[in-house]
Amino acid sequence: MIRLVSAVAALAVGATIVYAQSAAIGQRQAVLKTFGDAATDLSRMVKGENPFDLGKVQASLKTVSDGAPKLPALFPPDSKTGGKTEALPAIWEKKPEFEGLFKKLETDAKTTSAAIKDLASLKTEWPKLGATCVSCHKQFRQLPK
Numbered sequence: 001m002i003r004l005v006s007a008v009a010a011l012a013v014g015a016t017i018v019y020a021q022s023a024a025i026g027q028r029q030a031v032l033k034t035f036g037d038a039a040t041d042l043s044r045m046v047k048g049e050n051p052f053d054l055g056k057v058q059a060s061l062k063t064v065s066d067g068a069p070k071l072p073a074l075f076p077p078d079s080k081t082g083g084k085t086e087a088l089p090a091i092w093e094k095k096p097e098f099e100g101l102f103k104k105l106e107t108d109a110k111t112t113s114a115a116i117k118d119l120a121s122l123k124t125e126w127p128k129l130g131a132t133c134v135s136c137h138k139q140f141r142q143l144p145k
Contacts, residue, residue: 025083028074031067038063039133042126045119052119061116064129065109072099086142094139101136108132 038060044050045057075091075098091098112129116122137143 022083024074024076024079025085025087028071028079029083029085031070031074034063034067035133039130042122046123046126052122054116054118057116057122058113061109061113061129065106065113068102068106068109071102086144088140088142091140098136098140101132101140105129105132105136 041050041056041060045052075087077092079085080087080089080092108129112125115125
């Protein structure tokens, strides 16, 4: 009976760990998806596929500036694998640098939002913010296959 209780307890603990792991992965993927959606909207404006809309620009950049500070906590050590994560081990090997990029992203999104007034300024400012995203993806994200 004690072995059965111990086995059930071990399974429960294992399931809890897997759930917590997948919860963090799912939460960070949800935040990052909002970033991707925001980037798509802005890129379409830059390309002339969608009309310039300052309200949408500001909303997209607010999505990024509000989401960036949430992300460091969504990369706990137990979330290195599973959940179809694209996170590279470099995240945990260079944690301060990785977390610093989210601080930079938050600041850059706010600065970019304040600087954009029209399509011309969007075309000038958007690539600067995009460079921050690209630098993180190059170092810390495995490209989807």
